[in-house]
Amino acid sequence: MxxxxxxxxxxxxxxxxxxxxxxxxxxxxxxxxxxxxxxxxxxxxxxxxxxxxxxxxxxxxxxxxxxxxxxxxxxxxxxxxxxxxxxxxxxxxxxxxxxxxxxxxxxxxxxxxxxxxxxHPWNNRAAEFKPSQLSTAQRCGFLVPDTVITNDPKEAREFITSYHGGVVYKPLWNTPYRVDDQPHSIWVREVHGAEITDAVSVCPHMFQTKVDKAFDVRVTAVADRLFGVRIDSPDLDWRHRQDLMTCAPVEVPKSVARAVAAYLAELRLIYGAFDFAVTASGDWYFFECNPNGQWAWQPAETTAAVAVAIADQLEKGPCT
Incomplete structure (x- = not known):
């Protein structure tokens, strides 16, 4: 061949x-x-x-x-x-x-x-660190929820009690986890100051202000082509019960599109799966960008368009 x-x-x-x-x-x-x-x-x-x-x-x-x-x-x-x-x-x-x-x-x-x-696999790995994602998102112009990453129980407790709108906990990496020898997922969930114990000192934990969102959005970026999908779910973390969520294409605002382009350029990515929360007033808050996130679960027309965009990039051939 x-x-x-x-x-x-x-x-x-x-x-x-x-x-x-x-x-x-x-x-x-x-x-x-x-x-x-x-x-x-x-x-x-x-x-x-x-x-x-x-x-x-x-x-x-x-x-x-x-x-x-x-x-x-x-x-x-x-x-x-x-x-x-x-x-x-x-x-x-x-x-x-x-x-x-x-x-x-x-x-x-x-x-x-x-x-x-x-x-590139090395770019993927570098872009998977949540602190790097948040720092890059800030520089690129995204709105970012107030966040603290700490292994200090006192700092965690003070952060949580200082926000009356609520704070959520998010793992920094989706480590395989088992309970009673059964696979177990750690979902994003709301957390309260009284739950913080000295166990926080074992490793860094990420706490983030809860966004009063109207809906979630996944933006799949393939170079300069963006595919936005609105996600409506009864859960704080829409991944928890995907059978209950609904999806529909949504337009990506120009300001968000510019920030996505800057983010991809800074981290040297061609592909990225961006997650946002959108408020009732239309503010888009950046949560994360998975540099190798799944995309075939989206509506059929979006899945087909993303596949074509990826194929186009692969067909381009050697970089010049």
Whole structure:
């Protein structure tokens, strides 16, 4: 196949969202190589990179493809599995092999010269830190709810009791959590000063003033194309019971669109999933931007438009 035109998609085999875009690329006759580096590289796939003065070469071999990695058109970093060791290794070398996979294969796949990344994995990681998101949002002109991130119980308690409109707690990272050996999600919820104990000192916690919102909005940004969806839900956190929410396309105000463009540029992102709360008076408050957020759950016309926009970026080819 003409691998100079190939798109490399890094994702797990169960990622049906990726399939939506891959069908479009197939219709456009754009060759695609799909790889889950965290699993495939110890299940038959092989990745090699060679570096010499003035020269760089590389090859990726999968069950169905052989790809010259120096001629990749673009890389879509979707939802690859975490880098891990082969399951048959002993505990003694388990961590060593996992680290070598991350820093070796991960480094190769993040260093394909000239390829367009959507998004670059290092930019994704940097953009996932909530403090960085809030700081960047402020500089880019978004309205941001008053927020404190602290492991000091006294600071947390004083922040909560100083706001009569309510304060919510949000985890800084969605760590897998189990209760009675069952998967458990930690949703955004309102919190009161009396609930704050010395347990807060164990790790940083994020507390944020409760926005008196009329509805939520998800804005999916693909470069300069924005897709806004209004979300009406009976819950403070609309993710909690998605079967109860309703969605409809909504126009993104120009001031918000300008701030989104500035945010993407500062964090060097092509794709971003922005979450806002909109008040009755029309103020849009920035909550977060997931640099690799899901998007195929939105209304069919929005999902289709986002898929086309992503395919367009992947088709563009090497950065100039």
């Amino acid at each position: 003409d691998d100079s035109r190939s798109v490399l998609v890094l994702t797990n085999p169960y990622d049906v969202t990726a399939d939506v875009v891959l069908r479009i690329l197939c219709e456009r006759r754009i060759p695609v190589v799909r790889l889950d580096p965290g699993a495939d590289l110890h299940a038959g796939a092989a990745l090699t990179a060679t570096y010499r003065t003035g020269e760089q070469r590389g090859t990726l071999r999968t069950a169905s493809r052989e790809l010259d990695t120096t001629r990749v058109r673009s890389v879509w970093v979707r939802r690859p599995s975490p880098y891990g060791p082969p399951p048959w290794l002993s505990d003694q070398v388990h961590r060593f092999a996992a680290d070598q996979a991350l820093w070796g294969a991960g480094g190769i796949l993040a260093s394909l010269s000239g390829a367009r990344y959507v998004n």
